[in-house]
Amino acid sequence: MPTPKAYSVKAYSAASATAPLAGTTISRREPTETDVQIRIQYCGVCHSDLHYARDEWHFTQFPAVPGHEIIGQVTAVGSAVTKFKVGDIAGVGCLVDSCRTCPDCQAGLEQFCTSMVMTYGSSDKHLGGPTHGGYSQSITVAEDFVLKIPANLDPAAAAPRLCAGITTFSPLHHWKVGKGQKVGVVGLGGLGHMGVKFAHALGAHVVLFTTSAGKADDAKRLGADEVVLSKDEAQMAKHANSFDFILDTVAATHDLNAYLNLLKRDGNLTLVGAPEKPLPVAAFPLIFRRRSLNGSLIGGLPETQEMLDFCGKHNITADIEMIKMEEINTAYERMLKSDVKYRFVIDMASL
Numbered sequence: 585m586p587t588p589k590a591y592s593v594k595a596y597s598a599a600s601a602t603a604p605l606a607g608t609t610i611s612r613r614e615p616t617e618t619d620v621q622i623r624i625q626y627c628g629v630c631h632s633d634l635h636y637a638r639d640e641w642h643f644t645q646f647p648a649v650p651g652h653e654i655i656g657q658v659t660a661v662g663s664a665v666t667k668f669k670v671g672d673i674a675g676v677g678c679l680v681d682s683c684r685t686c687p688d689c690q691a692g693l694e695q696f697c698t699s700m701v702m703t704y705g706s707s708d709k710h711l712g713g714p715t716h717g718g719y720s721q722s723i724t725v726a727e728d729f730v731l732k733i734p735a736n737l738d739p740a741a742a743a744p745r746l747c748a749g750i751t752t753f754s755p756l757h758h759w760k761v762g763k764g765q766k767v768g769v770v771g772l773g774g775l776g777h778m779g780v781k782f783a784h785a786l787g788a789h790v791v792l793f794t795t796s797a798g799k800a801d802d803a804k805r806l807g808a809d810e811v812v813l814s815k816d817e818a819q820m821a822k823h824a825n826s827f828d829f830i831l832d833t834v835a836a837t838h839d840l841n842a843y844l845n846l847l848k849r850d851g852n853l854t855l856v857g858a859p860e861k862p863l864p865v866a867a868f869p870l871i872f873r874r875r876s877l878n879g880s881l882i883g884g885l886p887e888t889q890e891m892l893d894f895c896g897k898h899n900i901t902a903d904i905e906m907i908k909m910e911e912i913n914t915a916y917e918r919m920l921k922s923d924v925k926y927r928f929v930i931d932m933a934s935l
């Protein structure tokens with residue numbers, strides 16, 4: 585394809601794996617006929633941003649501009665764009681393109697496309713070099729990968745929906761969690777707090793598992809019906825064989841077998857956290873009650889829009905702490921200590 589015209593925007597980037605993030609300038613393409621240009625107002629801070637900036641997954645192309653929970657106002661649209669007009673509030677999540685023809689893309693499951701283009705860290709088909717994320721003033725994205733944000737949602741608090749939100753909604757939706765079911769959420773961090781809100785809004789009886797007793801009040805405020813201290817074997821034993829579904833959001837090493845034993849026959853444990861080292865799984869808890877263990881990755885474009893519409897209908901947003909762009913390095917350090925309730929969002933007007 586021909587190289588489109590580019591324009592310069594301010595951004596925040598890491599120059600190397602050990603450098604703090606700092607101000608820079610990057611190029612964005614002028615919208616092609618199928619593109620939407622967005623002035624970024626808010627960008628959520630995901631743990632993946634930190635992994636990418638510090639090259640912890642070993643694919644970072646520097647300079648690295650993270651950010652994939654993007655909300656902003658449409659400033660221009662290409663001539664063939666039909667779903668967006670200038671002035672609309674729009675969102676961009678973890679993906680900005682895919683092959684669009686493989687079985688996964690055809691099924692609206694673009695997150696599984698082997699040619700998916702991530703919002704940051706993929707190769708930019710238009711301008712060359714790496715794709716750059718939302719820690720920037722503006723972004724240009726193909727219309728099919730831009731999401732509509734319901735007008736009643738606070739745009740800053742809606743930003744974390746675009747990664748953390750869809751990551752927790754997708755498995756609950758896929759496994760048809762709803763009324764009359766008992767659902768567990770393991771961990772009350774950025775992902776877990778959204779899992780609790782969604783499971784509650786879907787009508788399930790929600791049990792939050794945590795290692796810190798101090799989180800009980802907050803969990804109940806967010807929608808948990810019960811809170812269980814996962815280190816307390818007696819409390820755990822009371823819930824044996826009783827769960828339809830458990831969403832595990834923990835990225836640290838922990839005992840999966842303890843949770844498998846809490847599932848009913850045909851119950852399901854879904855992982856969305858990604859511990860660095862493999863976790864041992866015993867066969868007996870799976871065999872004896874035909875339980876399943878599986879994982880889930882963000883969501884495709886249709887499901888992400890469905891999740892946003894669900895949030896609009898039930899007025900669900902994230903609990904956020906707003907920061908200025910220059911505070912990002914401190915925010916990363918606090919995120920590493922789980923010192924955030926429950927998601928940082930950057931006010932991009934501060935860039």
Ligand SMILES: [Zn+2]
Pocket residue numbers: 630631632633652678747748
């Ligand atoms: Zn993310």
Ligand SMILES: [Zn+2]
Pocket residue numbers: 682683684685686687688689690697698699700
């Ligand atoms: Zn594909």
